[in-house]
Amino acid sequence: MTATYDAIVLGVGGMGSAALYELARRGRRVLGLEQYPLVHSRGSSHGHTRVIRQAYYEHPSYVPLVRRAYQRWYDLEQTTGRHLLTECGCLNIGPPDGGLVQGVRASAREHGLSVAELTAAEINHTYPAFRIPDGNVGILESGAGFLYVEDCVRAHIDAALALGATVHAEEPVVGWKVVGDTVEVRTARTTYHAARLVVTAGAWATQLLADIGVPLSVMRQVLLWFAPTDATLFRRDVFPVYLAETPTGAFYGLPAIDSRGHKAAQHYAAPELRDPDEIEWSPRSDDDTAVRAFFREYLPAADGPRTHTEVCMYTLTPDRHFVIDLHPHHRQVAVAAGFSGHGFKFASAVGEVLADLADAGRTALPIEMFRAGRFACHP
Template structure:
């Protein structure tokens, strides 16, 4: 069995599998290690769908990365032969000065992106199944849509392997150690050496980065698929993805994939998780109470008893922005963590960034605002 590699990647969810694609395309001998099965449902890269958008309200500096991600998702669709992205548009509703609406407008203005203001009457006319709260403003981004999350991960595995990557399932990493010439990675099955190491372990990143002074907090999140009938799920209805910033939380959802239910989740909140390996996967009535309140208020045609539910994990950084950098004590080690529930849409461009950092020590892509150094000055990204 081969024991020495150009790069080892720990974690093969959305980010790690994307890094394997990019490394293998560059001719690197890459070993990817995943503790679960491919496209598993134990972490953060599952649950059928993820929103993808460009008018990024979290911070306008993400926009150049998103534009590159759109290009790379298109390439992955071509290389894999899978349909990964569906353009549905995105309706954002919230107070005019709230993070979502004001932030989307700011990103659109700074980057020259199309974003349409909608009056309450226009929202009611175009999307009559939504009940916009009093005092809300709304914007609509036509280029937004959703990604088929498990298909995206499977596509990464498929393309990486076709390009020569060795990807292994059910091989958990025990620890890693830097050496004078590279790194040593020990798993439950064996020990491997590599010139470089990429850590993209999602909710399991904390123990692998324990020598760094970086806060990573894991929270448990619940999504629900709620029955609904009527025009919202009619095959000819152009239902968008949607994000509502309410006074009691932020909620998002998707068009119906099955013609019978809609997926809804809360972006805010979350139950702290001590150990992602032992997180409670049983969904309790109080787990869906906020989703039920949201539906009763905004999508009253939907039933409030879910047909099914799913548990996933967010890994939150201190400021809810990504943390991507070289290890300050080990130049051959790079990592990406703390995607804070809004990272999946970036997977292919983060894979490109990680490959650049691992092989070249730097990247031309604009990620400076996501590095460790920001925490030295208080942990806030300037707007």
């Protein structure tokens, strides 16, 4: 038995749930297919919170897209009546000539963002939990915060369902192909047809999008929670979101917003893998070694008992920038992949972009930086 839709979305995580909602909002008959239970913990869209920030050190070209994402998150809050985004300052810490500080300055300067520079002594005075060594500076962005990641995915799914979308969970996709002017999707249960296909498969893009010419890899990412020695120092009214560039790596953390305490992690710390099936999902006793070393040097008040651990995945491109584009060989297919550990905050806008691409083959939102063709000459 086959079923026909205007569009099918493969993968209903952060990006796929947003695309599903945006297509349903436009009146499209849309099906979302997810291999796991909805809002699962075997991908990249779990772990309670994700940082959202505008002074984007990775590249100034991200700023217009993240500004649109803020608008769409607030729109989704209005639509669903759910609190999804909490505003909170973001403190960027590192050497004055390092990539983090220089990148934040560049984005703030180009886009007129409000930031304040602090010396190490000023950071330690303003935020007593920190012990930032001399030779570092901080740039505080006021227009930042964090998203409740699972709640965001649920909100997009529920809003899409309310508009008539169909979602099938625990139905793995076996494969897809273009047939004339349509797309055929085969699952473990049946076959579906649609005029358009949107592939937001996360780490499984390594398999489902193997032909787009983008060399993707996968990385294990561990999220850790700690009980601080003085929890009052980590309340949201006195402690910021932070990113820190250090000689031993990059680290980030958030205020303590529940009984689990302070959430922190190292960024880009694990080996790159070829396939999501290689990920070790069980927490290890040594998962906190690097983060505890960072705490001892920069944030000693956080170095308390480990209370909780979650494992997720990054899906990486070689340049650590996203891929959002039409399939290079099939214009009926829109793809989004390789969000490289910093993509979730953009999901509300990426869903809009993917709906644009599926509907019209183009978008007014700025995605030139994210074209798949930039890897055409990659070895």
